[in-house]
Amino acid sequence: MSLAETGVLTPPGIETVVDAGITGAVFSQSGLLAVSLGDGGVQLIDPAGGVQTVPAHDGAVLCLVLDIDGRSFLTGGDDGRLVRTTEDAGTSEIMRTPGRQIDVVAVSRLGKARAVAVGREVRLIDGSGNVRASSSDHPSTVSALAFNPKGKRLAAAHYGGVTLWWSATLGQTPSRLTWRGSHIGVSWSPDGTHVMTAMQERELHGWRVADGSDLAMRGYAAKARSVDWLAKPPTLVTSGADCVVAWPFSGSGPQGKPPIEVGQGIGQLVTQVAIHPVRPLVAAGFDDGRVAICELTADRESRAIRVRAADGSKVSALAWSQDGARLAAGTDSGALSIFDLTKASSQ
Amino acid sequence: MxxxxxxxxxxxxxxxxxxxxxxxxxxxxxxxxxxxxxxxxxxxxxxxxxxxxxxxxxxxxxxxxxxxxxxxxxxxxxxxxxxxxxxxxxxxxxxxxxxxxxxxxxxxxxxxxxxxxxxxxxxxxxxxxxxxxxxxxxxxxxxxxxxxxxxxxxxxxxxxxxxxxxxxxxxxxxxxxxxxxxxxxxxxxxxxxxxxxxxxxxxxxxxxxxLDRILAIEPDFLGEDAHEHDDAVTSVALRETQPIDVNRFNQWIGTLLREKGLSILRSKGILDLKGSPNRFIFQGVHMLMEGDDGKPWGQDEARDSKLVFIGRDLDAVELKAGFAACVA
Known part of the structure; x- marks a missing residue:
């Protein structure tokens, strides 16, 4: 079934265009949306549409995450700085490394820890901004970081696999998950049993943490840079193909099972995916600017609705508000759409 | 505005x-x-x-x-x-x-x-x-x-x-x-x-x-004295005056680079493909290659095809024979 047959929804919301490409989007607990930009700015947009622009970086903002408190935002930039922006638009510099691009930051709210990569080095930074521990014991630049769901372990992706650290003893005894090639993204399954990476070679690789046994998923058209996890049943949802490809991890794991494919029919590459915080839905952003919301169902044909039309720019950021009522989508040419799905009506 | x-x-x-x-x-x-x-x-x-x-x-x-x-x-x-x-x-x-x-x-x-x-x-x-x-x-x-x-x-x-x-x-x-x-x-x-x-x-x-520079190279450029230094890296320039068959060329160059691509550092060429009004421009780095249409041949222009290989242990005789076999 194609999207075109299923329907088009035009939810009310906000449409704006900013002067720079959108590099990230995330909602705070209180519903404030932060959008990071290629010109160094961070826009804070409240539910009523009020906008404050914060000049956080000199250069592009390369990554944006919600901070430990769930209310403020952390950004890394190609000015080599790590910056915290509060809900009232105040900023403070947490780290400065000139000549470096800060594009990898992870936060664990449970573990009350932030991790940032500077080349081969990983630094753990506590809530007051102090470097608690650091290690350069990685074979190449760290390309991605992820805390496990409890916030006690940290996975660092690089050439040749992933290094696993215990947050409490970072720098002491790493364990290595190895696989040849360049690993460019990393995530943990919601139950913490698996670590999965995206690879330069347009495939996914993974390990069962308990015994280090390997998993591999091939056949992607592009790098699966954007992935997300549905918690129940545990499912890895990925970009990098011309539909959303989802791998079920329940029972014996994904090996030997066909993936769930949703959002087919557009014929464009999926560049961003974001799982709805409450319901088994995935928002998919495409290479041509389209955004669709698709049901993640394995047992029957999934339904999908298109909420954003093609405009020729690539969807580069996608985020749900924490209550799942709003969806923000940004493109690399600076178009930003914020949909209010509680007020949506079908055409 | x-x-x-x-x-x-x-x-x-x-x-x-x-x-x-x-x-x-x-x-x-x-x-x-x-x-x-x-x-x-x-x-x-x-x-x-x-x-x-x-x-x-x-x-x-x-x-x-x-x-x-x-x-x-x-x-x-x-x-x-x-x-x-x-x-x-x-x-x-x-x-x-x-x-x-x-x-x-x-x-x-x-x-x-x-x-x-x-x-x-x-x-x-x-x-x-x-x-x-x-x-x-x-x-x-x-x-x-x-x-x-x-x-x-x-x-x-x-x-x-x-x-x-x-x-x-x-x-x-x-x-x-x-x-x-x-x-x-x-x-x-x-x-x-x-x-x-x-x-x-x-x-x-x-x-x-x-790539226009390739046209200026004379295949006989490499004279006798070229070998006196015995450099490990050398080059071979080839020329054909007859149009080239695209399928034969693709098969030959594909196999050549796959098998000898470790020792061929660079390859470049401008080809007169049979049936095409445009130059075909080709370049490779080790085993990788890419090609595209270049500007059209002029009405009265003499067409020919030139290839240059730079690498180690290049067998000029074998390369020349291989390219010659691509003539349509």
Whole structure:
């Protein structure tokens, strides 16, 4: 079934265009949306549409995450700085490394820890901004970081696999998950049993943490840079193909099972995916600017609705508000759409 | 008010210039010269972490020259993962620079840099390798060619060679040096310089010029004296006056590069394909290759096909026979 047959929804919301490409989007607990930009700015947009622009970086903002408190935002930039922006638009510099691009930051709210990569080095930074521990014991630049769901372990992706650290003893005894090639993204399954990476070679690789046994998923058209996890049943949802490809991890794991494919029919590459915080839905952003919301169902044909039309720019950021009522989508040419799905009506 | 509408999908590819050369040859001098001359262009500069002196530019990024082997179907090649990441990040600063300059370390093999621009789809979509510029020290390049393989590789990969410190070497020696450099790489343009004094227009935006050079090469260029130095890296130039069959050529070059691509550093060509009104322009780095239509042949123009291979252990007789068998 194609999207075109299923329907088009035009939810009310906000449409704006900013002067720079959108590099990230995330909602705070209180519903404030932060959008990071290629010109160094961070826009804070409240539910009523009020906008404050914060000049956080000199250069592009390369990554944006919600901070430990769930209310403020952390950004890394190609000015080599790590910056915290509060809900009232105040900023403070947490780290400065000139000549470096800060594009990898992870936060664990449970573990009350932030991790940032500077080349081969990983630094753990506590809530007051102090470097608690650091290690350069990685074979190449760290390309991605992820805390496990409890916030006690940290996975660092690089050439040749992933290094696993215990947050409490970072720098002491790493364990290595190895696989040849360049690993460019990393995530943990919601139950913490698996670590999965995206690879330069347009495939996914993974390990069962308990015994280090390997998993591999091939056949992607592009790098699966954007992935997300549905918690129940545990499912890895990925970009990098011309539909959303989802791998079920329940029972014996994904090996030997066909993936769930949703959002087919557009014929464009999926560049961003974001799982709805409450319901088994995935928002998919495409290479041509389209955004669709698709049901993640394995047992029957999934339904999908298109909420954003093609405009020729690539969807580069996608985020749900924490209550799942709003969806923000940004493109690399600076178009930003914020949909209010509680007020949506079908055409 | 202008009526033109900017469409993001037709964003032009950013030209990338790579500077190679041994430590002390004058790479950083050239880099600073390119950055300070008035040419109205803004550069993003990617330097290696061992950079000697300061770079006078607003946008400088440190790179770690991290090479890894990528398995791309049946072809293995080395690429610079750090470049993929850095260029992807730089392009998020839309419109703040016009071109990228990459400085490599003295001992760097240029192949992974060049291959990065062939292999990575995301990089290819936004950036294009414009040229590789190799700076050599006229005083000690002979010693470097004799004691290392990197020196010959950097010359083999060059589109432009600066024979720097030319003022410190007698004219007769310079002529002999140029002959030796041309034996390794007959397609590169060689400039004699002092302290890298050269107009930026000779270095930047060369792509259109580069492949036309192939037409100027005479296949019999490699005379008897070319072998006197016994360099490990040499070149073979081939020419056919009859139109080439595209299928035969693809099969031959595909097999050749797959089997001998480790020792063939570079391949370039301009072909007269049977049935095509346009030149077919072809270039390869080790096992990777790409081809595209070039400008059309003129009405009364004499058409021919030329190929140049640069590499180690090249079998000129076998290459000539293989190319001859591609005639339609």
């Amino acid at each position: 202008s009526a033109t509408v900017q469409t993001p999908t037709t964003r032009p590819q950013i030209p990338v210039t790579v500077l190679t050369g041994y430590l002390g040859a004058g790479k950083t001098t050239l880099l600073n010269r390119l950055l300070t001359e008035e040419h109205g262009k803004r550069y993003a500069v990617i330097v290696n972490e061992f950079g000697e002196i300061g770079i006078d530019n607003e946008l400088v990024v440190d790179a770690d020259e991290e090479v890894f082997e990528m398995n791309n179907g049946c072809i293995c090649c080395t690429v610079r993962g750090d470049l993929i990441r850095i260029i992807g990040n730089l392009l998020k600063r839309k419109g703040t620079f016009d071109a990228i300059l990459i400085e490599t370390t003295g001992l760097a093999d240029p192949a992974p840099v060049a291959q990065t621009f062939f292999v990575d789809e995301e990089v290819r979509a936004v950036a294009k390798l414009d040229s590789i510029v190799t700076v050599v020290d006229a005083k000690n390049v002979v010693a470097r060619l004799n004691d290392s393989h990197e020196a010959a590789e950097q010359i083999a990969f060059a589109d432009v060679i600066l024979l720097n410190k030319a003022d410190l070497v007698p004219a007769a020696e310079l002529v002999a040096l140029e002959t030796r450099l041309r034996t390794i790489n007959p397609t590169a343009i060689i400039h004699r310089t002092e302290r890298c004094m050269i107009s930026p227009t000779e270095i930047l935006d060369r792509r259109a010029f580069d």
